[in-house]
Amino acid sequence: MLESIVHVCLAGLSTGMFIWLVASGLTLIFGVLGVLNFAHGSFYMLGAYFCFTLLGFMEENFWLGLLLGPLCVCAVGFVVERYFLRYVYHLALPYQLLLTFAFVLLFDDLVKVVWGAGSIGSPTVPGLSGSIPILGRRFPVYSLFIIGVGPLVAIGMWALLEKTWWGRIIRAASSDREMASAIGVRVPALFTAVFIFGTWLGAMGGGLAVPYVGLMTPGMGEAIIIDAFVVAVIGGLGSLKGAFLGALIIGLLSSFGTRFIPTFDMFLTFILMAAVLLWRPQGLFGEAG
Amino acid sequence: MNIPLLEIKSLSKAFGKVIAASDVNLAFEAGVLTSIIGPNGAGKSTLINMLSGSLPVDSGRIFFQGADITHLPIHLRVKMGLCRSFQVVNIFPDLTVFDNIQIPVLAVHRRARRLFRPVAREARVREEVNHVLDRVGLAAESRTVAGTLSHGDQRLLEVGIALAVRPRLLFLDEPTAGMNPVERVRVLENIRGLSEEGKTTFVIVEHDMDIVFSLSDRVVVLHHGVVIEDGTKEDVQKSARVREVYLGEEVMT
Amino acid sequence: MKRFRTYIFIALTLAGLVAIGLFAGRFVVYLSMRVFILSIFALGYNLLLGRTGLLSFGHAAFYAGGAYGLGLISIHVTTNPLAGIIAGVALACIMALVIGFFCVRHTEIYFAMLTLAFGMMVFSLIWNLRDVTGGDDGLIGIVRAPISLGFVSIPISETSHYYFFVLFCFILTVALIYLIRRSPFGLVLSGVRENDLRVEFAGLSVRNYRLAAFVISGAFSGLAGSLGALLESYTNPFSAHWSHSAEPILVSLIGGMQTFTGPIVGSVVFIVLREIIERFTQNWMLWFGLILLVIIMGLRGGVVGGIAQLFRRERGHAAKSGGSR
Numbered sequence: 001m002l003e004s005i006v007h008v009c010l011a012g013l014s015t016g017m018f019i020w021l022v023a024s025g026l027t028l029i030f031g032v033l034g035v036l037n038f039a040h041g042s043f044y045m046l047g048a049y050f051c052f053t054l055l056g057f058m059e060e061n062f063w064l065g066l067l068l069g070p071l072c073v074c075a076v077g078f079v080v081e082r083y084f085l086r087y088v089y090h091l092a093l094p095y096q097l098l099l100t101f102a103f104v105l106l107f108d109d110l111v112k113v114v115w116g117a118g119s120i121g122s123p124t125v126p127g128l129s130g131s132i133p134i135l136g137r138r139f140p141v142y143s144l145f146i147i148g149v150g151p152l153v154a155i156g157m158w159a160l161l162e163k164t165w166w167g168r169i170i171r172a173a174s175s176d177r178e179m180a181s182a183i184g185v186r187v188p189a190l191f192t193a194v195f196i197f198g199t200w201l202g203a204m205g206g207g208l209a210v211p212y213v214g215l216m217t218p219g220m221g222e223a224i225i226i227d228a229f230v231v232a233v234i235g236g237l238g239s240l241k242g243a244f245l246g247a248l249i250i251g252l253l254s255s256f257g258t259r260f261i262p263t264f265d266m267f268l269t270f271i272l273m274a275a276v277l278l279w280r281p282q283g284l285f286g287e288a289g
Numbered sequence: 290m291n292i293p294l295l296e297i298k299s300l301s302k303a304f305g306k307v308i309a310a311s312d313v314n315l316a317f318e319a320g321v322l323t324s325i326i327g328p329n330g331a332g333k334s335t336l337i338n339m340l341s342g343s344l345p346v347d348s349g350r351i352f353f354q355g356a357d358i359t360h361l362p363i364h365l366r367v368k369m370g371l372c373r374s375f376q377v378v379n380i381f382p383d384l385t386v387f388d389n390i391q392i393p394v395l396a397v398h399r400r401a402r403r404l405f406r407p408v409a410r411e412a413r414v415r416e417e418v419n420h421v422l423d424r425v426g427l428a429a430e431s432r433t434v435a436g437t438l439s440h441g442d443q444r445l446l447e448v449g450i451a452l453a454v455r456p457r458l459l460f461l462d463e464p465t466a467g468m469n470p471v472e473r474v475r476v477l478e479n480i481r482g483l484s485e486e487g488k489t490t491f492v493i494v495e496h497d498m499d500i501v502f503s504l505s506d507r508v509v510v511l512h513h514g515v516v517i518e519d520g521t522k523e524d525v526q527k528s529a530r531v532r533e534v535y536l537g538e539e540v541m542t
Numbered sequence: 543m544k545r546f547r548t549y550i551f552i553a554l555t556l557a558g559l560v561a562i563g564l565f566a567g568r569f570v571v572y573l574s575m576r577v578f579i580l581s582i583f584a585l586g587y588n589l590l591l592g593r594t595g596l597l598s599f600g601h602a603a604f605y606a607g608g609a610y611g612l613g614l615i616s617i618h619v620t621t622n623p624l625a626g627i628i629a630g631v632a633l634a635c636i637m638a639l640v641i642g643f644f645c646v647r648h649t650e651i652y653f654a655m656l657t658l659a660f661g662m663m664v665f666s667l668i669w670n671l672r673d674v675t676g677g678d679d680g681l682i683g684i685v686r687a688p689i690s691l692g693f694v695s696i697p698i699s700e701t702s703h704y705y706f707f708v709l710f711c712f713i714l715t716v717a718l719i720y721l722i723r724r725s726p727f728g729l730v731l732s733g734v735r736e737n738d739l740r741v742e743f744a745g746l747s748v749r750n751y752r753l754a755a756f757v758i759s760g761a762f763s764g765l766a767g768s769l770g771a772l773l774e775s776y777t778n779p780f781s782a783h784w785s786h787s788a789e790p791i792l793v794s795l796i797g798g799m800q801t802f803t804g805p806i807v808g809s810v811v812f813i814v815l816r817e818i819i820e821r822f823t824q825n826w827m828l829w830f831g832l833i834l835l836v837i838i839m840g841l842r843g844g845v846v847g848g849i850a851q852l853f854r855r856e857r858g859h860a861a862k863s864g865g866s867r
Contacts, residue, residue, distance in 0.1 A: 036651060084839065091842075093650055094597045098795055099838045101788065106831030113825060226662070226784070233655050266666040274659040278644055281652050343739070367745035381736040392733045393744035395726045401746055407724040454745055 003135035008259045009252065010134070014143035016251020017150025018205075018212060023228040023235075023243045024153060025201030031238030032174040032194045035085065038100035040202050041225030042107035046073045047203025048210045048220065049115055052122060062125045062211075070203035077199030081192050104221065111218045119217040122210040129211075142211050149208065153201070154244045161240070170194060174238075230273045236283020246284065292355045294319045294458050294490055295340070295371070300349035302335055302514070309335035311514040313349070317458065322484045323492045324501040327511035328534065333494045334376070336511070337460045341373040342366045353458070370457030374464060376494075378443045380450065382436030386427055389435050389446055390418045393453035418453070424483075425449040426475055441472045448476060452489070461493045465500065477504060502526075510534070556713075563705040571705050573817065575773055577809050578712040579766050580793060584805035585719045586762020587790035592799035593728065594755045595735030597654045599787045600641065600661025604760040606668060606782035607634035608767025613681035613777045614674070621687035623698065623707075627768045634764020635757055637664070642756035646749055649738075658784055665782040681777045698772075708769055715762060716806070722758070723802060731755055763790075792830070796837060798844030807845050 026040045051069030080103060088096050128145050131138040161167035173180040173190050181187045209224075210216055231250050235242025250269060257265030276283060293316040302310040309332045317323060325333050338344035340351060342363035351359045353371050366372075381389050391408070394417050395401040408414075422428045425445045430438060435446060448464055461480070465473045481504060484491050495501050501508060501522075508525045510518040518528045525531055562574050583605060590596050611630035612623075619625065645656045668675045675681065686704060689696040698704040722728050730751055733741045738748045771777050780786060789812070790805070797808025815833075819826040841848050 084835065087839065092595070093654065094591065094791065094795075094799075095838055095842065097597065097654070098791065098834060102831045102834035102838065104831075105827040105834065109825040109828035109831070113828070117824070222785070226658075229655065229658070233659075237651070263670045264666070267663055267670065270659045270663045270666065274644070274656060274663070277648070277652055277656045277659065281648065341743070362747070363742045364745050364747045367743055372743060372745075379737060379740050381733050381740065383736055384732060388729060388732070392730055392741065392746075395730070396745040401726050401730050403726045405718075405721045405725060407721070408726045408729050409724070411726065450740065450744070454743075 003137050004259075006135055007137055007139060008255050010139055010143070010147070012252035012255030013248070014146045014212075014251070015254055016248040017146050018209065019224070019227050019231055019251060020150050020244050020247035021146075021153060021205035021208060022202060022224050023231040023247055024157060024240065025198035025205070026225075026228045027232050027235070027238060027240055027243040028157070028201065029195055029198040030232065031240070032170055033089070033191050035089070035096055035100070036229075036237075037198070038097060038225065039080065039103040039107065040100075040198070040228065041221030041223075042104050043073050043077060043199045043202040043221075044206040044209070044224055045111060045216075045218070045221035046076060046107060047206030048216050049111060049206075050203070051207035052120070052210055052216065053115075066204070066207045069207050070200050073203035073206075074196050074200050077196050078192065080199075081195040085195070086188060086191070108218055108221065115216075115218075117218060119215045121215050122213075125211045146208065146212055150244075150247075154240070157240055227269075230269055233273050234276045234283060239283060242283045249284075293317055294354060296352040297340070298350045298352070300336075300339065300346055300351070302332075302339060302344070302347045308332075308514045310339070313514070313516055315509065315516065315519070317490065317492060319457070319490050320484075320487055321490065321506045322480075322504060323507045323509060324505040325492060325494045325509045325511060326496070326498075326501055330513070331511040332514040333511055334462065335514070337373055337462055337494060341371065341460060367454055367456070370455075372451055372454050372456035372458075373460035374447050374451035374462060376462040376466060378440075378447050380435045380443060380446050382434075384435055385431065386422065386433050386435055386438070386446060387418060387431045390421050390449055390453050391415075393450055394418050394421070397453070397455050421449055421453050424452065424479060441468050444468055445472065445476065448479075452483070456489055458490045458492065461491060463494055463496065465495075465497065473500075480504065559709055560706075563702055563709065568701055571701055572773075573813060575705055575708045575769075577813050578708050579769050579773065580789065580809040580813060581806045582712060582715045582769070583763055583766035584790040584793045584797075584809055585715055586759040586766070588759075588794040588799065588805045589719065589722065589731070589762075590755050590759040591791065591794055592801075592804070593723065593735060594731045594752060596646075596649075596752060596755070597791070598645075598657040598756070598759075599654055599784050600645075600657035600659075600664075601759065601763045601790065602784065602786035603641070603661040603664035603782050604634040604638050604763035605767035605770070605786065606664060606777070606779070607637045607760075608764030608769075609771035609777040609781055610668065610675055610681065610767075611764070612768040612771050613684050616684045616687075617681060621685045623687060623689050623772055624691075626772070627765065630768035630771070631761055631764040634767065635761050638757045638760025638763075639753070642753045642760070646752040646756060658787075661782065661784055661787055665779065665784075668779045668782050675779065676777070678779055680779055681771075682775070684771055684775045684777070686772055686775065704773070708773070711765065711769060715765070719762075720802065727751075727754070792834065794844075796833065796844055798846035798848075801844065801846040801850070804844050804846045811845060 022040070022044050026037060029035060029037050029040070047070050050072045051065040054065040054069050084099060088099050125142065128142045131140045161171060169180070169185055169190065173185055173187055177187055213220070227250065231246040232243055234249065235244070235246030253268060253272070254265055257268055295317040297313055297315045300310050300313040313336065325336070327333055335344065339346050342361065346359060350357060353366065353369055356369070358366055358369070358371070381392070391414060392401070394414050395408070395411070398414055400411055400414060419428065422431055425448055427442060427445055427449060430442060435443065438446065444464070444467060448461065451459055451461070464480070465476055468476065477500060480491055480493070483489055493504070505522060508518070508520065508522055509516060510525060510531050512534045517534060518525050518531050562570060587601055590598060608630035611633035612626035615626045615629040641657070641660045645653055645660065648656060669677060671677070686699045689698060689707070698707050730741060730746060734748055734751055741751070742748050767781065770781070793808035793812050794805045795808070796811050797806065798804030816826050819829050837844060843851060
């Protein structure tokens, strides 16, 4: 019984950290730019596809693929922000969301054109494959790796935003665009940079996801984006700390739900999302008002 | 003894450490044109926001025509006859001037819920909208899209929308800000005329002392959320406290 | 003169639509019905989006309410389509009232996210309650029984016969939406979109108007869903998915969110263009993505808005050259 619970917890933690990796970029972009980027799921998907295609060229080196793949996606992200998104910031919400949605449609089909519509199985990562026994039952090593990477990313982002000069500018621009502009910050360029960084995070998530999920499909972006939205909302739109803790909650909830109340875990996730929005719209960890 | 139109008892509001209103007690009688003045940060806007319903009070009570409206939502206060205009122009930018006024008039005539009758057929409503437009001098711009009006005309429209709900008590928040002298005179004439008609009691928040003293029957002076003077023009002009607060003069005792 | 031209135009269009029902091939008739049904969905939806300014990602839930309401009645109670449609629309209205009650307290992104959450809750309920809804199989075997009005029975099992019923519902919807847009209620909705605080200060409860718009658009979504279930003779759980909610949004945008006929034109474009594109390539989403991009970046008035602009410019030219004598 105990090892059952421990395994469900571990599974929940790894699911949660996995969602955090994706939600981090989404939250950052929303926090600074105020845009809810539907296409973030597509960047995640592109990250996965790029990383593993490059594997073919990189002599099967997972780490090199992980390094270069997201950079390719960043180029895409740059084009999206600089030549499209930038021009709709001043428009009403529907137009912004629909623009990012247009890119979802575009990228989903482009992936099908280039890589085919079927799913592609993923190779295992040497050194992180297989499973190890925990309390008598085996648990995948790669999942443990994800549980480790998640907090690393969180700490890295915290350090970036709180401790560096860069981070201070980002925080200033996100809380008061006009003021930041008035003191000389080139806000449009900053927004592009933050968008690229968020895209990079999403793409990294995609690259790391493939060995975890086991395969790549053109629908993987859409599958993850809703989870990322839910987490971002529950944690508090724009709050990175909130997204991290929200991801943990959703991961654990989902894991326990799947194990003990299998049919309704999707329902529970959305009820939690609605409940947070209704009674504490700033999220569990966001700031009021 | 008549019940005052609006009565405020022990109203207080603080934003963190900033005290916007401190134990304010005021009563407004019908027909008395009152001005509320005070230096910046005195709490004038906060007071109007609380009285009109857009800001909740921390403590205290508000009575309108004897009824406790302290926690009443905005639209119900307006229905009872308490309304306000805004300092920053707050109109419907993509609608025509006519439609801007038509919305409040429809509400007053209780025709705003009709689903299947074209609004163009509401003859009585149309008449009244034109009447209001004449009143504020915007009849010529009736078909113009409100967002394209000149700033002065937008301020006139702003006052027009507030008047269209036929309020018994109307707060005007700096009604002449940004207007040229001609427009200013017209608006003030209008206010004076309407005030004399007696249907609407005006309470004006203003900075311009000439307007305050030429128009008001009564002046209330606020400073840091406290009422420091409340009386006729003469009382205020002679008040040492007011002079101290406004001009920083130390009064030798 | 202008009114006369409008009447002629409407008469011709109606004649054309009737002609389709009488003479066109099966596939064209089927496609036209899909256009009508999507138009009903989008016209109702645009009352909320274009008019009131609220972006809902959950209206597919009401479409599904209409579909499953009709389906359940048809399978368990009576196959009379009228009963099914009334049940479907009623269910959609009740759902919209309950969900809307919670959602309209918030605006902008919180509203969008709330409707998304509720919509997906409905989707997961439909997916999981297999015994009632058929789960991922949906409800099958919905019969297009004749519409019995007591003294007369109108058969609709033939595709071409059902076409006229759907056409009738479409015309009814167009007329109702037209009236609502021109009513005082419709004007207040515009006000809510432009400046909800000022509407409040006009003495009107903004929350009630938003809820009313939400429920009315939900009702039309339910009607579309019921008609759709009768058309396909089955219900699909994905009709409640948020990706289906995106359809009326797309369609309204393509046609023109601020126009009356926009959702209709957008539906025609969406369905017809998709059929054409699918003849040549699997990747219709790519082309629609591009169309969306073009519209958002440059042609925000949509097709109808763009045409209107063209006419204005032409009239401007004509006036100039005519007045230069």
